[in-house]
Amino acid sequence: xxxxxxxxxxxxxxxxxxxxxxxxxxxxxxxxxxxxxxxxxxxxxxxxxxxxxxxxxxxxxxxxxxxxxxxxxxxxxxxxxxxxxxxxxxxxxxxxxxxxx
Numbered sequence: 001x002x003x004x005x006x007x008x009x010x011x012x013x014x015x016x017x018x019x020x021x022x023x024x025x026x027x028x029x030x031x032x033x034x035x036x037x038x039x040x041x042x043x044x045x046x047x048x049x050x051x052x053x054x055x056x057x058x059x060x061x062x063x064x065x066x067x068x069x070x071x072x073x074x075x076x077x078x079x080x081x082x083x084x085x086x087x088x089x090x091x092x093x094x095x096x097x098x099x100x101x
Contacts, residue, residue, distance in 0.1 A: 003030060005066055005081070024038050033067070081093070
C-alpha cells in the first residue's frame, strides 16, 4: 500500500495533548504505523554523559500514531490524502483542494 504520509510532509496533530500543533515529519515507521514530528510529543530523556555527548535531561520528539496526523494543504488546512493516476504515474493529492501534493 502506498504511504499517505511521508518524510518532509507538513502535518497537524488531530488528537492528544499536542492537538492543533503543526510540524514536519522527520521520520516514518510504516511497520509500527508511527511517525516522529519535529516539536510534537516531546518527552524528557535522562541520558548518561559519554565522551561524545553531554548528559542530562534532554528533550526528544517521540513517535506519534499516523492516525492522529493529517497533512496540510496549500491553504494551511488539514486534509485527507487521495491517490490518482496522472499519465502513467500514481500521485498523492489533497482531497479538499484537489491539488497534487
